[in-house]
Amino acid sequence: MTLDKATLGNTYRIQAIGGSSADQRHLNTLGLVEGCAASHVLRAPSGDPMAFLVHGSVIALRKDQLKTVTATLLDGDCSEQ
Amino acid sequence: MVILAGNPNVGKSTIFNYLTGLRQHTGNWVGKTVANAVGVCKKGSEFFRIADIPGIYSLHSHTPEERLARDFIACEPHRAVVIVCDSTCLWRGLVLAISISELTPHIVLCLHLSDQAKKKGITIDEKALSAMWNIPVVTTSSKDKRSLKQLANLLERPIPKHNIRVTYSSEIEDELTLLESFIAPRNPTHLPDRYLAIKCLENDQEFIKTMHHCYGWDHSQLPTVSCLQSLAIQGYDSQKIERELLNHKQRMAEAVCQQVIRGNTKAETPVKADRFLTGRFTAVPTMFIGLLLLFWITMIGAQIPSQILWDGLFWLETPLVQFLSALSCPTVVTEVLVFGIYRVVAWVVSVMLPPMAIFFPLFTILEDIGILPRIAFNLDHLFQTCRTCGKQAITMCMGFGCNAAGVTGCRVIRSERERQIAIITNALVPCNGRFPTLITMLTLFFTFSATGLAATWITALELTAVILLGVGATFLCSRLLSKTLFKGYPSFYSLELPAYRMPKIGQVLVRSMLDRTVFVLLRSLAVAAPAGLLLWLLANIPLHQTNLLQYCAASLDPIGRLIGLDGAILLAFILGSPANEIVVPITLMIYNASGILTDYSSLASLKQLLLANGWTTSTALCMILFMLFHWPCATTMITVYKETKRWSSTLLAFILPTTLGCLLCAAVHWLFVLMS
Numbered sequence: 001m002t003l004d005k006a007t008l009g010n011t012y013r014i015q016a017i018g019g020s021s022a023d024q025r026h027l028n029t030l031g032l033v034e035g036c037a038a039s040h041v042l043r044a045p046s047g048d049p050m051a052f053l054v055h056g057s058v059i060a061l062r063k064d065q066l067k068t069v070t071a072t073l074l075d076g077d078c079s080e081q
Numbered sequence: 082m083v084i085l086a087g088n089p090n091v092g093k094s095t096i097f098n099y100l101t102g103l104r105q106h107t108g109n110w111v112g113k114t115v116a117n118a119v120g121v122c123k124k125g126s127e128f129f130r131i132a133d134i135p136g137i138y139s140l141h142s143h144t145p146e147e148r149l150a151r152d153f154i155a156c157e158p159h160r161a162v163v164i165v166c167d168s169t170c171l172w173r174g175l176v177l178a179i180s181i182s183e184l185t186p187h188i189v190l191c192l193h194l195s196d197q198a199k200k201k202g203i204t205i206d207e208k209a210l211s212a213m214w215n216i217p218v219v220t221t222s223s224k225d226k227r228s229l230k231q232l233a234n235l236l237e238r239p240i241p242k243h244n245i246r247v248t249y250s251s252e253i254e255d256e257l258t259l260l261e262s263f264i265a266p267r268n269p270t271h272l273p274d275r276y277l278a279i280k281c282l283e284n285d286q287e288f289i290k291t292m293h294h295c296y297g298w299d300h301s302q303l304p305t306v307s308c309l310q311s312l313a314i315q316g317y318d319s320q321k322i323e324r325e326l327l328n329h330k331q332r333m334a335e336a337v338c339q340q341v342i343r344g345n346t347k348a349e350t351p352v353k354a355d356r357f358l359t360g361r362f363t364a365v366p367t368m369f370i371g372l373l374l375l376f377w378i379t380m381i382g383a384q385i386p387s388q389i390l391w392d393g394l395f396w397l398e399t400p401l402v403q404f405l406s407a408l409s410c411p412t413v414v415t416e417v418l419v420f421g422i423y424r425v426v427a428w429v430v431s432v433m434l435p436p437m438a439i440f441f442p443l444f445t446i447l448e449d450i451g452i453l454p455r456i457a458f459n460l461d462h463l464f465q466t467c468r469t470c471g472k473q474a475i476t477m478c479m480g481f482g483c484n485a486a487g488v489t490g491c492r493v494i495r496s497e498r499e500r501q502i503a504i505i506t507n508a509l510v511p512c513n514g515r516f517p518t519l520i521t522m523l524t525l526f527f528t529f530s531a532t533g534l535a536a537t538w539i540t541a542l543e544l545t546a547v548i549l550l551g552v553g554a555t556f557l558c559s560r561l562l563s564k565t566l567f568k569g570y571p572s573f574y575s576l577e578l579p580a581y582r583m584p585k586i587g588q589v590l591v592r593s594m595l596d597r598t599v600f601v602l603l604r605s606l607a608v609a610a611p612a613g614l615l616l617w618l619l620a621n622i623p624l625h626q627t628n629l630l631q632y633c634a635a636s637l638d639p640i641g642r643l644i645g646l647d648g649a650i651l652l653a654f655i656l657g658s659p660a661n662e663i664v665v666p667i668t669l670m671i672y673n674a675s676g677i678l679t680d681y682s683s684l685a686s687l688k689q690l691l692l693a694n695g696w697t698t699s700t701a702l703c704m705i706l707f708m709l710f711h712w713p714c715a716t717t718m719i720t721v722y723k724e725t726k727r728w729s730s731t732l733l734a735f736i737l738p739t740t741l742g743c744l745l746c747a748a749v750h751w752l753f754v755l756m757s
Contacts, residue, residue, distance in 0.1 A: 021320045022143070026573050028324070029138040031173060033331050042355055042578070045364040046462040049471070051578055056170030060458050060576040062465065 001073075004066035006040040006050065012071035013037055019068035027069065031055040037074055082130040083122075083236050084154060086181060087165030088173050089136025090579050092193050095223045096165060097133040100233055127237045132157070138173065139327070140180040144495060148287070154184055155272060155288075156295045161187040161240040163232075168198035168205060168220070169580065171342060175334035179247055182214075183276045187240040189217045191232060196222040197580055206341045213337065216243045249329050252315050253322065256282060256308040263303050270296040281305045282312070282322055352581060358455045368456065372548065375443055377541035380520055383435035384537075390431035398423070421613030421670075428666040429605035434598065436517045442593040444482050449584035453478055457576055467560035468571050470499040477503075477510055477555055481548075484512045484717040488724055496572035502562045504721055505734045508713035509558060509741070510551040514661040518708050519547060521665065525688045526701035551709055558737060566733075608660040615656070616670055634671050644743050645703030645750025647695060654707065659715045664708070699753035703746040710742030 006012060014034055017024050031054040032038060041058060042051035051060040087093045101120030118133045134153050135146040154162060162185050166174025171192070182188055192198075192205055207218040217235055221228040248254065260278035268274055270292055280288050281303060292298040312322065357363050398419060405415045447453070453475050461471035472494050480487030487507040494500040511519060523543045528536045563569070619630035627635075630652075637655075638648030649671040657664035669687075672694045691701075712735045713721070722731045 021323075023573050025141070025143065025323070025327075026575065028327055028331075029141075030575055033328065036335075042359055042458075043361075044359055044458055044462060045361050048462050048465070049458065049574075049576065051458065055172040057167070057173065058578040060461070060578060062461070062471075062574055064571075065573065065575075 001071065002067050003038070003040075003052070003061075003069040003071050004050070004063040006052075006066075006071075008040050008043055011037055011039040011074040013074045015070045015072060017069050019065070023065065023068065027061075027065070030059050031057070032059075032069060038071065082119075082132060082157065082159045084157070084159050084162045085131060085133045085165060086150060086154070086162050086177070087136060087191075087193075088138060088167060088170075088177060090577065091136065091165050091167045091174070092223055093133055093136065093165045096191070096193065096221070096229065096232070097131065099223075099226075099229050100131055100236075122233060122236070129160070129236065131236075132159075137177065139177065140184070141323075141327075151184075151288070152291055154181065155270075155291065158271065159185070161185075161189055161236065163189045163191050163236070165191045165193050168192045168195045169201055169203060171205060172331075172334050172338050175337055176330050179245060179330045179333055182243055182245040183247065183279065184272060186242040186273070188243055189219070189232075189235065189240060190214075192218065192220045194222065195220045195228075196224050204343045206343060210337070210341045213340070214243050214245050215241060216245075217241075247329055247333055250325055252312060252317060253282065253325060256312055260303060260305065260308060267299070267302075270298055279326065282308065283326065284309065284319060354581065355455065355578070358452075359459055364459050368459065369545070371452075373541055373545045375440070375447075376516075376544045376548075377537060378443065379436050379440045379516070380537050380541055380544075382439040383517075383520075386435040387431055390435070391427075394427040394431055398427075417614055417617045421617040422610050423613075424670070425609035425613045425663055425666045426605050428669075429609060429662045430602065432521060432665075433514065433517045433605070433662045434602070436520060437513045438594050438598050440513055440516060441482060441596075442590050445589050445593045446584045446586060449582065449589060451579050451581045454576060454578050458578060461574075461576070463556055464559070465571065467556055468563040468569075469502050469559045470494045470496060470572065471574055471576060473499070473503040473506075473555075473559065476507060477552070480507045480510045480512060482513055484508050484510075484713055485720040487512075488717060488720045491724065496569075498563075498567045498569045499572060501725060501727075501730055502559050502567050504724055505562065505730060505737060506555045506558045508717055508734060508738050509554045509710065511548065511709055512661070512714075514714070515708055516544070518661070518665055519544060519705055522701055522705050522708070523547075525691070526698055547705060547709060554710065554741060558741070604660055605662060609663055609666075612656060612659070612663055612667065616667060620670075630671060643750075644707070644746035645699055645753070646707060646746065647700070649694070650700075650704060650707075654711055658712070661708070661714050697753075699750055702749055702753075706745050706749060707742045710738045710745060712739045 003012065003014075014032055014036055016034060017027050017032060019027075032052075036055065038052040038054045040050060041053045042060070044050070044060075048063045049060040050063065050066060051058050085093050085097055097118065097120065100122040102123070120131055120133075121128055122131045132153065134150040137144075137147045137150045139147065140151045141147060162181055164174060164178045164181060166178070174190075174192075178188060178190060190210065192207060198205070205220070207220055210216075211218040217240060219228065219232045219235055221232055223229070249257070257275060257278045260281055261274045264274045264277050268277065270277065272292075277292070277298075277300075280292075281300065282305070284305075289298075289300050293300070309319075317325070358367055401419055401423065402415060405418065410418075456478060457471050457474035460474040464471045464473055473491075475493070476487050476490045478487075479490045484507055487510075488504050491500050491503045491507070494503055520540060523540045524536070527543055528539055531539055616630065619633065620628050622629040624632045634648040634652045636648065637651045641647045641649075641651040650668050652671060653664050653667040656667050669690065672690065712718070718731060718735065721734045722728075725731065
């Protein structure tokens with residue numbers, strides 16, 4: 001599934017990041033890397049953008065961007081910070 | 082020299098301020114520092130230079146800040162680079178530290194915001210980290226001045242060389258070794274051979290040019306092309322190389338994190354305040370009520386000081402005249418000084434200053450707490466439909482304080498197209514200098530015979546409505562601009578929501594109140610003095626049986642009447658272009674036939690004066706709308722030009738609000754005419 005469909009409160013493990021290379025780079029630098037965990041913690045009143053807790057900080061991204069990130073639901077606690 | 086580096090919004094500038102004693106403004110949102118700053122640290126027995134560079138996430142040269150930071154570290158000779166990390170988010174800081182370690186042998190790790198980490202139950206084993214990498218590691222917090230002193234002491238001593246080494250994949254390592262062997266014998270730079278080799282593999286042309294420019298490094302003899310070809314054969318295109326280089330650093334950072342971080346690793350729940358501020362049904366009411374309260378507090382707080390200043394300064398007039406005549410000052414000069422300049426300054430100080438001195442600190446406190454990114458988060462969807470950057474929400478909010486500051490703040494917007502739109506529409510929200518006039522007009526004409534506390538609430542509500550009108554206009558105009566003159570695609574957008582921070586209220590109050598007070602006083606003197614002089618001159622140059630001032634006002638009258646104002650008001654707006662604060666006093670001066678303000682001892686008599694000059698409710702409403710939507714003040718116009726370097730954008734910034742104002746005022750005026 002892609003992260004734009006994430007449910008509030010759940011944690012996901014990122015499988016792949018698509019989009020243009022520039023966008024991929026941006027996402028990588030922010031901490032969204034293949035294999036890391038992201039929890040959906042906050043949602044704007046209109047549903048877009050969506051904020052994720054990644055590597056200890058909260059990043060908000062637009063749904064357009066999140067459509068390019070594939071992830072799977074993580075069961076239990078995430079083991080990284 | 083010591084360089085302060087780190088991720089955005091970790092508190093570098095606070096540390097910089099502490100070490101140098103300078104007072105750069107800090108605020109709780111990403112992107113606050115936009116240029117390098119250099120100061121001198123004199124904390125201990127030695128002193129050394131220290132530089133604060135903008136916050137960066139990595140050292141790739143993809144954003145102007147990263148380029149600036151990276152070039153600074155590469156070209157400026159320095160003793161050490163301090164990497165300031167957010168202890169609650171160590172991973173990011175470590176990635177940056179690892180990137181910087183490839184560039185320079187002496188680094189210091191500063192684990193900042195440790196108080197917040199403690200609250201979350203995170204502890205970092207600084208001894209283990211220090212031993213692992215052979216670098217000094219200091220845990221600091223802006224609340225604990227002793228820890229900052231420890232950092233200062235540490236920086237005075239020589240810093241050992243670190244032993245951080247990132248190992249990339251074998252294919253890349255092979256090519257790097259090859260390149261290094263070519264680079265080593267002819268390396269005029271202070272940078273490690275390995276780093277130069279990496280840059281060659283990344284094909285970072287800009288950096289290579291900078292190295293040539295800075296050090297005269299010649300890379301033409303290097304077998305870069307064949308290395309890249311050989312990597313390409315093994316499946317490494319340029320994208321993959323870049324990804325690999327970043328991934329290895331990130332994985333190394335993660336491994337280190339797992340070793341040195343102890344404590345809470347559960348995903349944290351957001352603060353209740355965030356759920357409230359961004360909740361589906363609670364976000365808009367919360368923001369509205371917040372805005373309303375902000376204005377109400379400003380008005381209530383300003384009432385008494387305003388009255389005192391007003392009474393005091395106008396009482397002072399008579400003694401002043403007597404004093405000047407005692408000095409045998411010619412009447413002409415007395416008139417200019419007292420009834421021209423002094424009157425305008427008195428108005429500014431008593432009517433403008435108190436609300437500004439209250440609003441600005443309140444706004445700064447909100448900024449320090451970290452509210453702005455949440456507002457940007459909530460409003461982003463609207464900005465998306467306008468195809469502009471969500472960060473415009475932040476610059477728009479800054480425009481509430483001062484339009485010129487808002488325009489400068491637009492530097493955080495990467496995309497050129499979106500930046501232009503944000504700059505051009507910034508003046509559509511009223512700045513600090515316009516609030517008091519709006520408050521005065523609303524209090525005079527639109528309180529509908531309510532008195533006391535009820536009146537203040539009504540005025541606050543009306544003011545909020547006016548501001549929301551400005552915000553709405555910003556959206557509409559942004560949308561219009563992005564559909565016509567500035568077409569294009571939305572750029573990548575991400576927003577970091579930093580943790581809420583307790584603002585240093587005392588510091589903010591003192592600093593911003595003082596800043597604001599002094600700034601307003603100085604500016605009103607600087608602007609009011611020539612304005613008062615000019616007005617007196619115009620009022621006393623005879624022309625066509627009247628004076629030049631009245632002649633100008635009369636000529637502008639037809640245009641003014643068209644939009645529900647009159648010639649005097651229009652002339653006042655024109656003459657008040659340097660600073661919006663003086664528009665009303667100039668209007669009053671023009672109304673008086675001899676060019677001198679008549680006495681008015683209270684707001685009620687002020688209303689009488691206006692009514693006697695033909696004002697109606699329609700005029701007051703048009704005045705409010707025109708004050709909201711007219712050309713930006715001179716400072717803002719100059720700033721727009723400086724930031725965009727384009728005459729077209731500056732012209733647009735002038736035309737857009739003015740056109741909107743004229744159309745709106747005309748519509749309101751003719752509506753009133755039709756209704757009566």
